[in-house]
Amino acid sequence: MKETQISFLRNIVGNKNICTNKEELLVYEYDATLLKGAPEVIVFPENTEQVSNILAFAYQEGIPVNTRGAGTNLSGGSIPDQGGIALVMTKMNKVLETDFKNGVVVVEPGVINQELQDYLIPHGYYYPPDPASMKACTIGGNIGECSGGPRCLKYGVTRDYVLGMEMVLGTGEVVVIGSKQQMNPDPLDLVKLMVGSEGTLGVFTKLFLKIKKIPEAKKTMLCTFNSVKDASKTVANIISRGIVPTTLEMMDNLLINCAEDFTGLGLDRNADALLLIEVDGFKEELDGQVQVIKEVCEKNYVKEFKIAQSAQEVDQLWTARRTVIGAVARKRPSYSLQDVTVPRNKLPDIVEAIVNISQKYNLPIGVLAHAGDGNLHPLVLFDERNKEEVKKVHEAEFNICKIALSLGGTLSGEHGIGLLKKPYLKQEFSPEVLKLKKQIMLAFDPKNILNPDKILEVGK
Amino acid sequence: MSILKEAKNYELLNTCNKCGFCVQSCSVYKEHLNEAYGTRGRLRLIKAVADGELERTSFYEKIINSCLMCEECSKNCPSGVQGHLLVQMAREDLAREKGLPFTKKLPLEKILPNNKLRSFSFKSFRNFKNIVIRPIPSLHSIRGININSVNIEKEDFLTSYKPLEVSKNSKFKVGFFVGCLMNHTMKEVAHSIVRVLVNEGCEVLAPQEQRCCGTPAHTYGHSKITRELALHNMRLFNEMKVDVIVTGCASCGNMLKNYAKVFKEDNELKDLTLEFSAKVRDITEFLMDDLKISVNKNRNNLVGKVTYHDPCHLVRGQNVTLQPRKILRDIKGIEYIEMPGANKCCGASGMFQYFYPEESMAISNKKIENIKKTNADYVVTNCPACYHRLKGNIEANKLPQKILHIIELLDPGKQIV
Ligand code: SF4
Ligand code: SF4
Numbered sequence: 045m046k047e048t049q050i051s052f053l054r055n056i057v058g059n060k061n062i063c064t065n066k067e068e069l070l071v072y073e074y075d076a077t078l079l080k081g082a083p084e085v086i087v088f089p090e091n092t093e094q095v096s097n098i099l100a101f102a103y104q105e106g107i108p109v110n111t112r113g114a115g116t117n118l119s120g121g122s123i124p125d126q127g128g129i130a131l132v133m134t135k136m137n138k139v140l141e142t143d144f145k146n147g148v149v150v151v152e153p154g155v156i157n158q159e160l161q162d163y164l165i166p167h168g169y170y171y172p173p174d175p176a177s178m179k180a181c182t183i184g185g186n187i188g189e190c191s192g193g194p195r196c197l198k199y200g201v202t203r204d205y206v207l208g209m210e211m212v213l214g215t216g217e218v219v220v221i222g223s224k225q226q227m228n229p230d231p232l233d234l235v236k237l238m239v240g241s242e243g244t245l246g247v248f249t250k251l252f253l254k255i256k257k258i259p260e261a262k263k264t265m266l267c268t269f270n271s272v273k274d275a276s277k278t279v280a281n282i283i284s285r286g287i288v289p290t291t292l293e294m295m296d297n298l299l300i301n302c303a304e305d306f307t308g309l310g311l312d313r314n315a316d317a318l319l320l321i322e323v324d325g326f327k328e329e330l331d332g333q334v335q336v337i338k339e340v341c342e343k344n345y346v347k348e349f350k351i352a353q354s355a356q357e358v359d360q361l362w363t364a365r366r367t368v369i370g371a372v373a374r375k376r377p378s379y380s381l382q383d384v385t386v387p388r389n390k391l392p393d394i395v396e397a398i399v400n401i402s403q404k405y406n407l408p409i410g411v412l413a414h415a416g417d418g419n420l421h422p423l424v425l426f427d428e429r430n431k432e433e434v435k436k437v438h439e440a441e442f443n444i445c446k447i448a449l450s451l452g453g454t455l456s457g458e459h460g461i462g463l464l465k466k467p468y469l470k471q472e473f474s475p476e477v478l479k480l481k482k483q484i485m486l487a488f489d490p491k492n493i494l495n496p497d498k499i500l501e502v503g504k
Numbered sequence: 505m506s507i508l509k510e511a512k513n514y515e516l517l518n519t520c521n522k523c524g525f526c527v528q529s530c531s532v533y534k535e536h537l538n539e540a541y542g543t544r545g546r547l548r549l550i551k552a553v554a555d556g557e558l559e560r561t562s563f564y565e566k567i568i569n570s571c572l573m574c575e576e577c578s579k580n581c582p583s584g585v586q587g588h589l590l591v592q593m594a595r596e597d598l599a600r601e602k603g604l605p606f607t608k609k610l611p612l613e614k615i616l617p618n619n620k621l622r623s624f625s626f627k628s629f630r631n632f633k634n635i636v637i638r639p640i641p642s643l644h645s646i647r648g649i650n651i652n653s654v655n656i657e658k659e660d661f662l663t664s665y666k667p668l669e670v671s672k673n674s675k676f677k678v679g680f681f682v683g684c685l686m687n688h689t690m691k692e693v694a695h696s697i698v699r700v701l702v703n704e705g706c707e708v709l710a711p712q713e714q715r716c717c718g719t720p721a722h723t724y725g726h727s728k729i730t731r732e733l734a735l736h737n738m739r740l741f742n743e744m745k746v747d748v749i750v751t752g753c754a755s756c757g758n759m760l761k762n763y764a765k766v767f768k769e770d771n772e773l774k775d776l777t778l779e780f781s782a783k784v785r786d787i788t789e790f791l792m793d794d795l796k797i798s799v800n801k802n803r804n805n806l807v808g809k810v811t812y813h814d815p816c817h818l819v820r821g822q823n824v825t826l827q828p829r830k831i832l833r834d835i836k837g838i839e840y841i842e843m844p845g846a847n848k849c850c851g852a853s854g855m856f857q858y859f860y861p862e863e864s865m866a867i868s869n870k871k872i873e874n875i876k877k878t879n880a881d882y883v884v885t886n887c888p889a890c891y892h893r894l895k896g897n898i899e900a901n902k903l904p905q906k907i908l909h910i911i912e913l914l915d916p917g918k919q920i921v
Contacts, residue, residue, distance in 0.1 A: 067563045068538070070552055071545035076523050088537065115539065116524035134537040154537075156528055179580075180524050306582050370582025373521040429518070 045084040045128065049105060053087055053129070056097045061088040061135065072130045074123065075115045078378060078428050079463055081125030083110065088135045092210060092218060092249040095131070099247065099493075100216025102129060108496050109214075111243040113154060113182030117189060118381050119462025121242045121498050128493075131247065133184050139163055140250065147255050148207065148224050153184025153248045169255045172199040175458070176366040184248050190240030192458035194291035194322075194365065197416035199256070201458065203239040210250035211238065214489030224252045237484070242460050243495035245488040262290065262324035263334050264352040264361060267341050268315035272296055272411070275317035276391040278344040279415040282321070283388065285340060287333050292416030293320040293365055296395075299372065299410045299423070303364040306371040311364065315347055319415065320365055369423065372410055376425035382441055383465075386453035388418040397447045398422050405440045407433070419458065420448075446471075461499045469500065508554035508597050516593075517551045520544065520585045526577035531849050532570055535866045540567055543577035543587040550594045560602055568594045570860050572853040572867075573723055575820035596725030604724065608855065612726050616684065616716045617733055623660060626688040630656035647861035648868075650896030660687045661694040662712045668698060674707040675795070679746035681737075681760060681784075683753035684716050685888035693888075696915035697752050697787055703916075704795050711740055717756040720854055722766065731773070734763050738776040741783075748794065749780070752787045752911055754815035754887035755854075758822055760784040786818060787911055788827040788886060799830075802837040803916040808881035809839045810913075813871070813894060814847040815887035828886055828910050835913060841878045845870070852893035868897045875905060884908045 054062050063069075063086045073082035089095045102109045108128030115122050124130050137154035144167055151160060157171070157178040164170050174193035175181055181191070187209075192201040208222020222228050222235035238245060269275040272294075279292055295303065295318045304311045311318065319341075323333045334351065341349050352358045372379050386394050395411055402409040410423040422444055426433045445455060445468050455461075455468050469478070482502050486492065492502045507513055527533055527542035539545040546567055552558035568591060577587035598604075604612065615621050637643045637652060644652035661682055678701055686694050698708050715736050721729040737760070741749055751757045764781035767773035791797050810832055818824045825847070832840040851857060851867035871894070875883055883898065883905050885891055895907045912918045 063538070065563055067549055067552075067558065067561065067567065068540050070558065071539040071548050074522050074548070076521070114524055114527060132538075137537070158528075177523070177525065180526075180528050306584065367525065367582035370521065370523045370525055371584075373519065373523075373583035377518050378521060 045107060049107065050085050052101055053085060053098060056101070057087050057089055057094050061090065062086065072112070072115075072124065072132070075117050075120060077118060077120045077123075077464060078380065079120040079123050079125070081123045082127070083124035083130035084127045086130045086132055088132050090135050092212065095212045095247055095249055096216050096218050098129065098131065099212050099214065102493050103215050103491055106491055106493060108493050109247075110495050111184075111188070111247050113185030113188075114156070114180055116177045116181045117185060117460065117462065118383070118464075119189070119242075119460040120464045121189065121460050121462030121495070122185075123463060125463065126496055133182065136249065142167075143224070144169060146224075146226065147257075148226070149253050149255050150224065151183055151251050151253065153182060153187075153251060155183045157181055157183055157186060164255055165258070168258055170258050171205065171253060171255050172196070173202045173205060176369060178366070183251060183253070187239050187248060187251060188241065188243050189460040190458065192414065192417070192419065194293050194320075194414060197292055197414065198288045198290045198324075203236055205254045206235055206239050206251065207254055208235055208252040209238065209248050211246040211248045213246050214491060214494045218249070219246075222252060226254065240460065242462060242498055244485055244498055245494065247494070259324040259326075261327040261330055262322055262358075263330050264358045265319075265321040265334065265337060266350045266352065266361060267319045267321065268312045268347040269317045269319070270315070270345065270347055272317045272395045273392045274344045274346075275319050276395065276415065278319060278341055278346070279391065280388055281340045281344065282337055283416065285336055287323070287336055289337070289416065290322045290324045291320065292414070294318065294411070294413040294415040295320075295365070295368060296411040298375075298408060299368050299412055302371040302374060302410070303368045305374050306367055307360060307364045309360055309364055312348065320361060368412060369421070372423055372425060375408065376427055378426050378428040380424045380426070380437055380441065381459070382422045382424075382444055383419070383459040384422070384445060384448035384453055384455055385417065385419045386448055386451045388416070390451040390453070391415060391418060391420075394420060394448060394451055394453070398444060401440050401443050405436045407436060407440055409440070418453070463498060466499065466501075506554065506597050506601060507593065508550065513593055514554060516586075516590060517547065517554055519583060520547045521583055522548075523582070525582060526580050526585075526587060529576040529580045531574065531576070531851075531867050532572060532863055535863045541570060546571065546594075547585070547587065547590055550590060553594070553597070560598060565598060565602075568598060570856070570863065572816070572849050572856055574816040574849040574853065576816075576849070579820050592723065592725065595723070596727055599725035599727075604726065608724055611855075612721045612724060613729055616720055617729055619713070619715060622684060622716070623663075623688070626656055626660070630658065645900065647858055648865040649857055649861075650900050653896040653899045654892050655689055657688055657691045661691040662687050662710060662714070664691075665698075665710050665712070667708060667710075668702045670702055670705070670707045675705040676707070676747045677745070678706045678708045679741045679744055679749040680708050680710040681714060681717070681741070681749050681751040681756055682710060683751060683756040683888065685892070686753055689892070690888055690909065692918070693752065693909045693911060696909075696911045696918050697750070699917050700791070700911055700914050701750070704791070704797055706795075709744055709746060711744065713740055717759040719755045719759045722759060723854060730766070731770070734767065735773060735776070738763065738773070738780040742776060742779050746783065748790060749784045750787055750790050751784070752886065752909065753889075754786065754818035754821065755889060757784060757786045758817035761822060786822060786824050786827075786886065788831060789822070789824050791914070792827040792830055799834045799914060800836050802835050803914055804918055804920050806835070806838055806882075806913060806920055809841050809879065810882040810884050811841045811843040811875065811878040811880035812846060813843065813850060813883060813885040813890055815885060815890045816849050816853075818886055819847045828884070831910060831914065832884060841880050843878050843880075844874045846874075850890045850893045852889045854889065857893065868893060872897050872901055872903070875903065880905060882906050882908050884910050884913065886910050
């Protein structure tokens, strides 16, 4: 970028909101993957007008713009691999309006998911999408990636909680789509299209979100099994008995051990699989549900069935679950995380396939699953400095993806495509569909400056 | 070769997998909202220096020095990365490769380690404060530090200390590590610690030759001074053959316990640390876990609501959280109220408050907001540095709260109201 371009941006956001230091460029070159790519300038807009002016200028000059929240994403999506502007939304971090009567909250994109929850909980409300990184990630990022989380088994993903938004297009124009009403009779639903668009269609500046009343009661169960197969069968059986738990999370032996290393909760290190099951609702319904779940577990040879006794215990179990991905890094310096979804009844098959792949490539692979949804996160452990091993990792992952697709699954459950999963897209979608998608992207962003060539190569 | 390149250190720098879970827990990041100030960013830059990708620029120094050593990042990292220790290592590298600036070198090398010079400095400062600062309100606050609110003793505790009589068969022979700040600014609190311990049947020795625990030098990477101080203090207390070493300062306690880790590869010190560090106790830890005292009697007829601020070096440094709360919950007649964000840093962090006044003020203001929410009458803490920072801010904000060191609530000889 030219010096004149940078000073133009400086005029828009002011001195304190722009950086070109080498040091700062270095810390905006990464996300939570192993990919890298540094921006040429970093700007921190404080309001919609600044975002609009920045994008109008970028449009005029044809500068790539990479929008970024907290950079906790697992897809390479927030890496400015084409240089240009890193548009960091962390300073737009206010809760703007709340309307508890109608269950609506309006926030800026830089609000941290957990901070929104902390704000809502004292009023008896919460925002259901709960990605594992909720303590660290922004709402804007969640919407860009259409994040899920353990709770989405019962409550749905981010897409189900976005009512509308104010956003800036790739030309600098500000538009409002959807509304603050719970019902949006929009036949061509642009809001749904924006959720999961990974920063390629526009930059969110205000988000209208649906919130829910905190359920009266919940019960959290911890069940261990001697085989992943038994655990998977339990999952399928619970749902076929007509119960929809809030969460049905599965960890394999490797992950149980890593979680135990970090939390020291006394998890059974010898168990082959663990299910973390939570049900919520009215008090009187829950005991019955827990009884049914217990029966199903017993029928599937549960090793131990335990109900958490205190709120503190529940918290600890969830901390163990939410941090397990990072905890894995205690075993090897690097990990790579896949995100595939298979039909629920195919869970045992894919887990078996992963075990085989792990043996074939001699790489430890842990399995973490939002089992209720059939959404799986195989975690491959390695050392990024060992190039031989990195090659094996790529091959192993490619095989996992291929198997997921052959079992009738899809590639991204919730982490987005970004850069990492671009190569697999051709296998999932036909050329006609891909062409349609490209046309949509160009309609929002005619010069392809918004997070260019993420998800799809659009070209200039 | 830079210490960052030493194999075991370099390996540690490579354990961060950039998940970002630590970033929001860093209070300094929260003021800047810029990745460079988050732990993940700091670690990236240290690695860049280790790899020769980045020079030790002034911006880099700023990033490395603007860390509170609050240990939040380390507690929140699922991968077990000890962010604060890596920052400490980077400071040591800076001190070796670039040398410390005069503003740090003078206190770290000359004043703090030297008992005479330190006493002299505190005394001169006391006179300066009483004659020059006090009459002129505009001088009361320097870089956001309310120096007018800091009491400085005319005569420090250690100089005037005479061991109190104990019954023949004392339960424990206690070495009292007073710490510089308590010694020079909170003499009465130090006396309270002694009285409470003696009442519980302990013999209390407080050797005058004890020196700075080494926290300031260690924090800014001055390993030579840290080692010297540690060696002196360990020899002194080991020779006295005490059963335990008790302190009422969170940072001293943390450092004394950490001698064992810091010098685990130092052949001369290693054995001394084995004897020494295991004996160190925070005062609340010693009273509740070892002496198992009963605190339900209200010893100074205190009434009202109390809240508690966790010093970083106690809650995360030493995992001491339950003992002070148990004390405050058990005392009859007072009502304990948990403060929101009780375990967040108060913003003091030693010299940080002087070098980074804006960040420090903003962090303190959050603490003040949380104190207000409790509507408490008393704010209790367990560390002289936090005590002064909180007191200064409470007074500057004209809040009604009174600040207390936790031991004051247990000492019948102390008139609080
Ligand atoms: S020790 Fe505290 S201030 Fe320093 S990087 Fe960690 S969280 Fe931030
Ligand atoms: S220090 Fe730990 S929590 Fe922070 S980014 Fe690195 S691995 Fe994640």
